[in-house]
Amino acid sequence: MKIWVSAALLLLGSMMSGAIQAQSSELYQQLGERSGIETIVEEMLLGVADDERIAHYFADVDILRLHKLISEQVCNVSGGPCEYTGESMAVSHNNLGINNADFNALVEHLIAAMEQENVPVSAQNELLALLAPMHQDIVE
Amino acid sequence: MPKRIFYGLSALLLSAVQPALAQQFESPGSRLLATGGASTIEGSGGGGIVPWATLSSYADEGEWGATVQMTEVQVDDFSLSVQGASFNWNNRVEISYARQQFDLETIGGELEQSIWGVKARLSGDLVYGVMPQVSAGIQHKSNQTFALPQAVGATDDSSMDYYVSAAKAWLAGPFSRTWVANVTLRNTEANQLGLLGFGGDKENSREWVGEASVAVFLDRYWAVGVEYRQKPDLLSFAKEDDWKDIFVAYFPSKHVSLVGAYADLGSIAGLASQTGWYLSVQASF
Ligand code: HEM
Numbered sequence: 534m535k536i537w538v539s540a541a542l543l544l545l546g547s548m549m550s551g552a553i554q555a556q557s558s559e560l561y562q563q564l565g566e567r568s569g570i571e572t573i574v575e576e577m578l579l580g581v582a583d584d585e586r587i588a589h590y591f592a593d594v595d596i597l598r599l600h601k602l603i604s605e606q607v608c609n610v611s612g613g614p615c616e617y618t619g620e621s622m623a624v625s626h627n628n629l630g631i632n633n634a635d636f637n638a639l640v641e642h643l644i645a646a647m648e649q650e651n652v653p654v655s656a657q658n659e660l661l662a663l664l665a666p667m668h669q670d671i672v673e
Numbered sequence: 674m675p676k677r678i679f680y681g682l683s684a685l686l687l688s689a690v691q692p693a694l695a696q697q698f699e700s701p702g703s704r705l706l707a708t709g710g711a712s713t714i715e716g717s718g719g720g721g722i723v724p725w726a727t728l729s730s731y732a733d734e735g736e737w738g739a740t741v742q743m744t745e746v747q748v749d750d751f752s753l754s755v756q757g758a759s760f761n762w763n764n765r766v767e768i769s770y771a772r773q774q775f776d777l778e779t780i781g782g783e784l785e786q787s788i789w790g791v792k793a794r795l796s797g798d799l800v801y802g803v804m805p806q807v808s809a810g811i812q813h814k815s816n817q818t819f820a821l822p823q824a825v826g827a828t829d830d831s832s833m834d835y836y837v838s839a840a841k842a843w844l845a846g847p848f849s850r851t852w853v854a855n856v857t858l859r860n861t862e863a864n865q866l867g868l869l870g871f872g873g874d875k876e877n878s879r880e881w882v883g884e885a886s887v888a889v890f891l892d893r894y895w896a897v898g899v900e901y902r903q904k905p906d907l908l909s910f911a912k913e914d915d916w917k918d919i920f921v922a923y924f925p926s927k928h929v930s931l932v933g934a935y936a937d938l939g940s941i942a943g944l945a946s947q948t949g950w951y952l953s954v955q956a957s958f
Pocket residue numbers: 587590591594595599602603606618619620621625626629631635636637639664665667668671
């Protein structure tokens with residue numbers, strides 16, 4: 534009996550983790566996989582560079598490196614086969630003095646980029662929900 | 674719809690939608706689209722009939738914002754017109770003003786009141802973090818047509834409502850849609866918002882009432898939702914019912930929001946089951 538219960542639990546567990554994995558890699562696919570994500574991040578950064586509210590933060594930043602790292606990170610959190618090789622959010626945004634308005638400005642450019650790339654609203658929301666918890670490490 | 678309202682609404686819409694004109698105004702603030710919500714019939718930022726913990730306009734930390742609104746409600750035997758404006762400083766404090774005209778179309782006559790409101794964000798954030806955004810507010814209401822309310826048993830021509838609200842958004846809630854919920858607890862002695870005065874012959878005491886709203890965003894621009902508002906029942910001449918509505922809200926840009934609703938206002942001044950439509954337009958700067 535006990536063995537059956539644990540077998541059932543195991544099965545259920547593997548099904549559930551399978552389901553979660555399938556779901557997150559579905560998000561990765563809906564974002565257009567690696568090339569789609571790179572396009573989204575590029576468009577976001579172009580929007581940011583054009584936005585006088587926040588452009589000054591990026592004046593001395595190596596944008597190609599930043600593009601590579603944010604793309605890796607989005608790929609990684611959305612369940613894609615990427616490893617994020619940058620610093621933690623807390624370390625990389627430490628002392629930049631980013632406030633809530635700045636954070637929202639960047640999110641707006643991310644949303645605009647996803648709209649531009651015709652990412653479904655459900656996938657947009659899922660990515661935003663995965664990134665939103667980083668707010669506490671980024672905003673001072 | 675009375676002519677002045679029609680012209681007012683068209684002017685508002687035009688000024689808010691026209692990009693050339695819109696650009697003359699300050700950029701509308703950094704909060705995300707739709708988090709500015711709409712204007713309530715009492716002037717405070719919120720849904721339609723429930724004040725929310727969110728503050729009006731799109732002003733964020735370090736910014737200020739303002740809104741103007743016009744709202745029309747038409748039910749079987751009554752119509753309500755509202756004109757209002759609000760100011761938001763730092764996404765911390767909201768000050769609002771609204772004027773209401775309530776037309777007793779079947780009974781005859783008109784009731785009027787004006788409402789000043791102050792709301793402060795106490796803690797939390799609608800979108801970020803796990804805690805809800807919590808705000809507290811005051812509405813100071815004064816009735817300018819007290820003869821009728823007095824005749825039916827109201828004891829005061831002006832009064833304060835106090836409320837506390839909590840609101841939270843789930844970016845990817847059920848169906849991977851963004852959901853927003855708000856609950857408000859209000860202490861009041863207002864009869865039909867205060868249009869029928871304050872306090873009553875049946876009961877002359879303040880009451881706590883509960884109010885709630887839930888909305889789901891279908892995409893970035895369209896939301897549908899429901900609201901429920903408990904009401905006190907202090908006058909013996911006529912029973913006062915809770916209010917409810919189902920709404921559709923449209924946020925084409927940060928400069929304008931439109932809300933259409935089907936409202937069930939129950940029994941008003943002895944006339945039963947008042948249902949009808951609600952239309953509200955808000956411009957934000
Ligand atoms: C969810 C939102 C955000 C994500 C996912 C994100 C992600 C990243 C990543 C992956 C890096 C590279 C880390 C490294 O150097 O190893 C980075 C760096 C940076 N981020 Fe963000 N970021 C976000 C929000 C913001 C905002 C709102 C601002 C400012 C408005 C900002 C400004 C910067 C700057 C200036 C750097 C470069 C720091 C440096 O190289 O010294 N970030 N971000």
